[in-house]
Amino acid sequence: NAGVTQTPKFQVLKTGQSMTLQCAQDMNHEYMSWYRQDPGMGLRLIHYSVGAGITDQGEVPNGYNVSRSTTEDFPLRLLSAAPSQTSVYFCASSYPGAFGYTFGSGTRLTVV
Amino acid sequence: SQQGEEDPQALSIQEGENATMNCSYKTSINNLQWYRQNSGRGLVHLILIRSNEREKHSGRLRVTLDTSKKSSSLLITASRAADTASYFCATAVSGSARQLTFGSGTQLTVLP
Numbered sequence: 001n002a003g004v005t006q007t008p009k010f011q012v013l014k015t016g017q018s019m020t021l022q023c024a025q026d027m028n029h030e031y032m033s034w035y036r037q038d039p040g041m042g043l044r045l046i047h048y049s050v051g052a053g054i055t056d057q058g059e060v061p062n063g064y065n066v067s068r069s070t071t072e073d074f075p076l077r078l079l080s081a082a083p084s085q086t087s088v089y090f091c092a093s094s095y096p097g098a099f100g101y102t103f104g105s106g107t108r109l110t111v112v
Numbered sequence: 113s114q115q116g117e118e119d120p121q122a123l124s125i126q127e128g129e130n131a132t133m134n135c136s137y138k139t140s141i142n143n144l145q146w147y148r149q150n151s152g153r154g155l156v157h158l159i160l161i162r163s164n165e166r167e168k169h170s171g172r173l174r175v176t177l178d179t180s181k182k183s184s185s186l187l188i189t190a191s192r193a194a195d196t197a198s199y200f201c202a203t204a205v206s207g208s209a210r211q212l213t214f215g216s217g218t219q220l221t222v223l224p
Contacts, residue, residue, distance in 0.1 A: 031210050042200055042214035043155070050210050058211065090154055098143045098204070100157030101212065
């Protein structure tokens, strides 16, 4: 099925550990983004990409790295996990211009 | 910072009634989008309205946009229990349509 696939769905990390959240889309979308959602809040943009090899920071980029080597994949790396990074992470993709985004089902991350 | 703010934060109605949610934003926009999120799931794109449009329909959804007041409303007619979800507005700021900024959402409960 076409869409945005995120792995893993759940993850528990210890403070200081690093990990990569995977995101892949098969719709040939140029735009891809990572958001985090905290309880009772909307989504906040972490990083985004407008095409392979091009990334930029969003509203809350600290503690996260991204790269975009292919159109399909946009992994999010947590460098040294902190309890403040406990959240639900969503990846989304879109065509350029005025189009809606397709979201993945999310990764629920807990940092202890 | 959040560009969009939804009102009300929570809304409870009976099946068959109409539900209206409002969104206010702060800066000039390229377009405004509405998304639905069922509990524990990713976001689903509902409808997009461009800055030069005033009203748009999609099935039981009606969206209005007033750029002079920097506000939008989402009307769901003849609501169903399956419409129970959180609804978010998201704005794509002029000159940066690649980024979406989300509000904190309206939790809609439709009682059978």
